[in-house]
Amino acid sequence: MPYKGISYTKEQNKASVKLNRPEALNALNRETLSELESALDEIRNDTDVKVVVITAEGQKAFSAGADLKEASSLDEAGVKELIELGQRVYRKIDDLPKPVLVAINGIALGGGVELSLAGDLRVASETAKLGSPEVNIGLIPGWGGTQRLPRLLGKGKAAELIFTGGIIDAKEAERIGLVDRVVSSDEFTSVVHRMANAIASRPSTNRAELIQVVKSA
Amino acid sequence: MGFKTISYTRESSFLSPEENIAVIKLNRPEVSNMLSKDMLLEIGGALEETRRDEQARVVVLSAEGEKAFCAGIDPAESDPQDAERLAERIFKKIEEFDKPIIAAVAGEVSGLGVGVALACDMRVAAENARLQNPTEVARRLAEIVGRPNAADLLFSGRAIDAKEAESVGLVNKVVPTDELATTVNWTAGKIASSAPLAVQLSKRCVNKSFEVSIVEGNKLELDAILQCARTEDLREGIKAVFEKRTPQFKGK
Numbered sequence: 253m254p255y256k257g258i259s260y261t262k263e264q265n266k267a268s269v270k271l272n273r274p275e276a277l278n279a280l281n282r283e284t285l286s287e288l289e290s291a292l293d294e295i296r297n298d299t300d301v302k303v304v305v306i307t308a309e310g311q312k313a314f315s316a317g318a319d320l321k322e323a324s325s326l327d328e329a330g331v332k333e334l335i336e337l338g339q340r341v342y343r344k345i346d347d348l349p350k351p352v353l354v355a356i357n358g359i360a361l362g363g364g365v366e367l368s369l370a371g372d373l374r375v376a377s378e379t380a381k382l383g384s385p386e387v388n389i390g391l392i393p394g395w396g397g398t399q400r401l402p403r404l405l406g407k408g409k410a411a412e413l414i415f416t417g418g419i420i421d422a423k424e425a426e427r428i429g430l431v432d433r434v435v436s437s438d439e440f441t442s443v444v445h446r447m448a449n450a451i452a453s454r455p456s457t458n459r460a461e462l463i464q465v466v467k468s469a
Numbered sequence: 470m471g472f473k474t475i476s477y478t479r480e481s482s483f484l485s486p487e488e489n490i491a492v493i494k495l496n497r498p499e500v501s502n503m504l505s506k507d508m509l510l511e512i513g514g515a516l517e518e519t520r521r522d523e524q525a526r527v528v529v530l531s532a533e534g535e536k537a538f539c540a541g542i543d544p545a546e547s548d549p550q551d552a553e554r555l556a557e558r559i560f561k562k563i564e565e566f567d568k569p570i571i572a573a574v575a576g577e578v579s580g581l582g583v584g585v586a587l588a589c590d591m592r593v594a595a596e597n598a599r600l601q602n603p604t605e606v607a608r609r610l611a612e613i614v615g616r617p618n619a620a621d622l623l624f625s626g627r628a629i630d631a632k633e634a635e636s637v638g639l640v641n642k643v644v645p646t647d648e649l650a651t652t653v654n655w656t657a658g659k660i661a662s663s664a665p666l667a668v669q670l671s672k673r674c675v676n677k678s679f680e681v682s683i684v685e686g687n688k689l690e691l692d693a694i695l696q697c698a699r700t701e702d703l704r705e706g707i708k709a710v711f712e713k714r715t716p717q718f719k720g721k
Contacts, residue, residue, distance in 0.1 A: 324707045331698050332691065339687040346683065387671060389706030390664035390718065394694040398674035399686035406638045407612045407675065411590040414671050415569045416659040428638075 257284030259309070260291045265302040266448050267295050274310030280363050281319035285337050292344045302452040304348065305444065306371060307355035311437065314355075314380065317362025318395075338363060338395040345370035351451050351462055355444040356380045356431065361419070365430075366393055369400040372459055373466050375447060376422040376431040377440045383419030405429050432463050443469065472496075474508035476533070477515045479525065482658025489661040490654065491515075491525040491568075498534035501577055503543035504585070506552050509559045516566055523720065526661040526668070528566070529653050530589055531573035535597065535646055538572075541580025541604075553605070556581050560588035564609075564676065567669045569660055573653040574598050575646055579628075581605070587613060590672065592639070593653050594631040595646035600639065601628035612679050614638050664702040665720040 259270045269291050271278040295301050308314045323334060345352055345367075354371035359381045366384075368374050376382070384393045384401070392398060393414060401410035409428050412418070422434045435443045447469040456462060476496045479488035493515045495502040512530075519525045532538045546552045563570055563585070572586040575595035583603035586592050587610060603610055603622060611619040618637045622629065631643040644652045660668060670693035677689055697703050701721045709716035 320707060320710060328695065328698060332695065335691050335694050339691070343683060343687070387663035387667040389710055389716065390667050390700055390703035391697050391706070392667050392671040392674060392690065392693050394690045396683060396687060396690070398671055398690055398693075399678045399681075399683055402612070402675055402678040406614055407679070408591045408641050409638060410678075411569065411672070411675055412641050412656070414675060415590065415663070415668050416656060417663055418659060 255287045255291070257281065258287045258291060260294070262298075262301070265300050265452050266305065267298070267301045267303070268305045268307070268448075269295075270306075271308035271315055274308070274313065276319065277313035277316035277359070278308045278310070278364070279316045279319040280338065280367070281322045282334060282337060284319075285341050289337075289341045289344060292341065292348065295350070296344070296348060301350055303448050304350055304352045305355055305448050306345070306352060306367070307357055307444065311358055311377075311379070313358040313364075314360040315364030315367060316359060317364045320389075335394050338366075342366060342370040342396050349457070351457060353444070353447060353451060353466070355440070356382070356422075357440060362386055362393065362397075363395050366395040366397040366400070369396060369404060372457070373447075373451075373462055374431040375433045375435060375444060375466060376425060377437045378422050378434050379437050380422045380425070380431075380434075381419050382422070382425045382430060383417065384414050385417040385419060387415065388417040432466050472511045472515065474505060475511045475515060477518065480529075480654060480657075482654050482661060484658040484662045487524065487661075489524055489526045490657045491519040491522065491528045493519075493528060493530050495530075495532040495539055498532070498536065500543065501537035501540035502532045502534070502582070503540050504552065504556060504581060505543045505546055506555055509552070509555045513559050513562055516562060520567065525568065526665050526720075527568055527657045528570040529573055529657050530563070530570055530585070531650070531653070532575070535575045535595065537577040537582075538574040538598070539579075539582030539585050540577050541582045541602075553581065556584065557605070560584055560606075560609075563588040567672070568665075569668060569672055571653055571657055571660075573649050574640070575649055577601070584609075590675075591641045591656075593649065593656065594634060594640040594643050595649040596631050596643055597646050598631040598634065598640070598643075599628050600634055602626060610639075662718075664697075664700070664706060664716075664718045666700055666702060667697050670696060
């Protein structure tokens with residue numbers, strides 16, 4: 253199936269889904285989310301796939317979050333549909349019975365961070381910046397951020413990120429547990445590749461074990 | 470309203486000349502800011518005043534002096550159990566309060582003094598802070614530091630210093646003691662400059678996150694987003710993004 257907003261490739265037992273609108277900082281519009289959903293459905297039923305990598309094209313952005321241009325043109329019914337679409341797609345990532353490694357290759361904001369939270373493991377390039385700045389435009393994180401951030405970071409740190417809308421660098425994200433490992437940008441692609449191979453070779457859904465694999469890959 | 474055991478003031482921040490930060494200060498430093506029933510009732514009264522005050526968008530809860538944030542229930546209270554029940558009622562009020570509350574803690578924090586800090590949304594600690602004997606706050610502690618860390622702290626009963634509190638996530642950040650007030654003012658200023666309804670709704674969703682499934686949590690988020698979508702503040706926020714300027718939120 254040909255995709256426009258994403259690219260989907262399979263190499264042996266590794267599936268890779270790439271957001272592919274670098275010119276729009278990989279902002280998530282309805283088309284991209286629907287394509288992501290199709291790719292996930294395909295992966296779910298593909299017994300060959302032992303690990304899934306979610307990343308994005310380009311070096312600047314993983315994803316700047318929801319496509320504000322598109323979202324701000326919607327009426328209330330349209331907004332409801334968009335929110336439910338993102339929530340459903342992210343839950344499908346959550347529910348995937350295979351480890352999902354999210355490779356945050358650049359800035360990840362709002363819905364971009366929420367996408368990463370639905371995965372099992374997060375590795376960030378040292379140039380990445382992360383944040384949930386929704387309250388700075390009059391919104392809240394609506395694709396699971398208010399639920400998954402507290403579960404991952406604890407309530408206090410989640411509250412600070414969400415209520416201030418502050419943007420943090422990769423090192424700080426690692427300190428508070430938002431990412432599991434930070435890698436230099438030159439080595440990023442090769443290290444992510446190594447991680448995916450390591451995960452695929454010893455499939456496990458135990459997060460503590462997977463973190464060890466990612467840290468030593 | 471005149472308070473005896475606390476002080477209640479309003480502050481501006483570097484982001485706005487508006488005095489949009491409410492500051493509640495425990496004010497019995499001569500007895501390590503221990504909680505009396507009067508003090509608990511006055512904290513509740515100050516929160517009611519903040520609730521009615523549309524200009525106040527965030528609360529800082531701190532204490533007078535650097536030696537103690539709060540050393541728990543005052544043993545001089547005639548009925549300590551009654552005071553403990555009242556304390557839990559006030560903690561719940563802090564936790565469920567519409568506007569975010571930041572605890573600024575220095576020096577001794579012990580017994581239900583830890584409870585005060587844990588009921589707040591986030592905590593900033595001075596380097597000299599020491600936390601000890603968190604009692605009857607297991608649920609809140611686990612939601613903040615995770616169950617393994619909470620179990621360790623509760624069962625060992627040992628005191629931890631600010632650095633360790635930071636490493637387990639019990640406090641968001643540790644700063645030099647003389648920088649505590651300015652750091653907290655900075656964080657509070659950031660929150661006060663965000664869209665007030667969005668902040669309130671996100672607090673409600675975060676508070677529910679340990680009680681509900683992701684599916685139910687998603688429904689709460691959807692409901693909150695639809696409320697945001699009806700605000701002038703969202704239109705202003707999106708306009709400001711496209712015009713590359715700072716938004717001016719009105720809380721409408």
